[in-house]
Amino acid sequence: MQTITIEVKNPEDAEIIISLAKRLDCKVLSDNKIDKKKKMKKEELQKIFKSIAERGTLAKAIPDPVAWQKEIRKDRPLPGRK
Incomplete structure (x- = not known):
């Protein structure tokens, strides 16, 4: 072959x-048909990413990330430590 x-x-x-x-x-x-499909997929992904970016960041949803993390995490004391 x-x-x-x-x-x-x-x-x-x-x-x-x-x-x-x-x-x-x-x-x-x-052939070019495959290239066209790739281009279409790329354009679709660009639209998706643009819509995500327009929604904003997590900063709007979580104004204080440190406090949020402390609230969410369920820490336990490590063995041998107080």
Whole structure:
């Protein structure tokens, strides 16, 4: 088995090469459709992160983190210590 990488500038030519490869029973490992899916996923993630950022930080929900942590934690005395 051999792996060949082909860079094509013209999208129509790329479609011809991909269809020829499939007709010759070759496996196409990557094409622009995959790149478009990655781009769409990236854009979706950017929207999600933007909405999270717009909500604000935990500083709004927890004004005093030290007091909050002391309240939440359930410390117990360590063995051999008072």
